[in-house]
Amino acid sequence: MRTQVVIIGSGPSGLMLGALLSKSGIDNIIIDRVDRDYILGRIRAGVLEVGAIGLMDRIGAGERMHREGLLHDGFSLSFSGRRHRIALKELTGTSVMVYGQTELTRDLMDHREQSGAKTIYNAGNVTPHEFDGEKPYVTYERDGVTHRIDCDFIAGCDGYHGPSRSAVQGKGLQTYEKVYPFGWLGVLADVPPVHHELIYANHARGFALCSQRSPTRSRYYVQVPLTDKVEEWSDDAFWDEIRRRVPEDVAQSMVTGPSIEKSIAPLRSFVAEPLRFGRLFLVGDAGHIVPPTGAKGLNLAASDVHYLFAGLEEFYGEKSKAGIDAYSARALRRIWKAERFSWSMTMLMHRFPDDGEFGQKVQEAELDYLASSVPAQTAMAENYVGLPY
Template sequence: MRTQVVIIGSGPAGLLLGGLLTRVGIDNVILDRVSKDYILHRVRAGVLEEGTIGLVDKAGAGARMHAQGLTHEGFSLAFNDRNHRIDLHALTGKSVMIYGQTELTSDLMAVREASGSTTIYDAANVSPHDFDGSSPYVTYEKDGTTHRIDCDYIAGCDGYHGISRKSVPEDAIRTFEKVYPFGWLGVLAEVHPVRDELIYASHERGFALCSMRSLTRSRYYVQCPLDDKIEDWADNRFWDELRRRLPAEDAEALITGPSFEKSIAPLRSFVAEPMRFGRLFLVGDAAHIVPPTGAKGLNLAASDVHYLFEGLRQHYLEKSTAGLDAYSGKSLARVWKAVRFSWWMTTMLHRFPGTDAFSQRVQEAELDYLVHSPAASASLSENYVGLPY
């Protein structure tokens, strides 16, 4: 088989890139080691920047998102038993949209299937080859047979644990990492959200987040030790702990119910540089991870897709390599700003083990300054809604 672009990974980044390429007539094949059903049942992010929304529209997959997504023009920072609303729209003229990654993935899959573009699931031992030369190719195994796809370029959209970054020689890549000393215990429940907008709560017992996937499905988190076990967190314990960390008015209004998904996620910041190796490009989580505090993970993947798509479009339709040559630099400039913002949000809102009294007072002063300074609130809002591409 031969194609112009092989995309490794059929998560939102791979599907979005594939959808954009297909719309402008650039042939592409998507490979994934897992099944379609597995991908559709992964629970992930749900806050979309306007730039991400625009890319989904450009890929022809935005109809259901606009019909069912929830536009949010602000969110609350909660501390000292009070809510302080950050008015994103008033401060930036922009908003964000709540729309689950599972739903977005389903929409992108449906558009791809309708287009007739090729996606190969359950592809074992996917491996990119010769991407440092002029004739790259990808091999994989399926139904006991080894297959080969020759191509012009390879897009590694296969996540932090994927083969794309692992295929790069160690001396050609540099990585940066910060591991945080706590995790997020998250639950999904079919209950009405406690508020119409998100609540980010800083409390002496730890951070909490009240989010949502729809008007009837809530996504809640509490900061917890990394060595906690899911089986130690019965639903009643979770709801009691969440109430303790919220302002009294929200604790009283909280509607509880049985959870249908529960997980503990570690938090880390990770960046790999560069993001291009000959004809192999790293995209999204394959190149960078941020803690979810700033709602940047999926949106950073989308901005990578934007830069890579524009580079490929210029190459094939305008015979220019300028976009591809600039891909790594442009992507990393935006990535590091998002890494900084996510780190800042995380350090400002969480309780770190061993924090001394001085550091705690500084954290409290920063929160107070943030909600009472229009300039500080505007800076927060500018980063939260997403920096321009």
């Protein structure tokens, strides 16, 4: 079997890249170790920057997103018994959209199926080969048989634990990582959101976030120690805790109900450099992870796709290697800015167990300054809605 680009991973980044390539007449095959239902069963983030929205429109898969997605012109920061709104649209001229990653992935999968492009699910032992040379290929196993796909390029869109980054270990890969001393306990429930915009809460008991997926489905989070186990948290205990951490008027109006998903996610910042190894490219979570505080994970994957697609389109259309040669540097420049913003939001809104009273006072002073400074709010808003590609 042969194609021009093999894409390992059928999450949003792999599907976006595949759709853009197909639209430009560049043949591609997507391969994944699991099946469609497994991928659609994963609960992920739901805030889209204008760049990700634009990619969905360019692909031609954005109709349902525009129909069901919720435009947000701002969000609130809660601290020291007060609430301050960051007016995104007013400060930047741009909004964000709340649309669940699962739904976006479903739209991209449906679009790919309708296009007739090939996706191979349930592929075992997926391995990239010979990507340092001119003739890379990918092997995989299915039903006890080993298969091979020859190609020009390999796009590793296979996440943090995928085979693509594993394949470049020892080939000049350098990694940078910060692990945070807490996690997010998240609950998804079919209850109306407590507010029409997101509320980020800094509280003495720890961080909390009130978010949403639709007018009838809400997503809530509280900061918890890494030693906590999800089975130790009943629904009632969760609702009691989050109501302690949000403003009183928010707590009183919060509608509670049984959770349909509950999990604890550890927080980390991670970047791999470079993102290109010969004819293999790392894309999305394969190359970087951000804490969810700044809503950048999916959006960074989309910007990676933008840069890589531009390079591949230039290679096939103009016979130029300039774009693929520049991919890593271009993507990393934006990645590090988003990493900085996600780190700063995490440091600002969470309580760190070793910071003590001095650290808490500095945090409170920073929030107070932010609430009183339009330039500081503008900087936060510019990063939140997404820096330009």
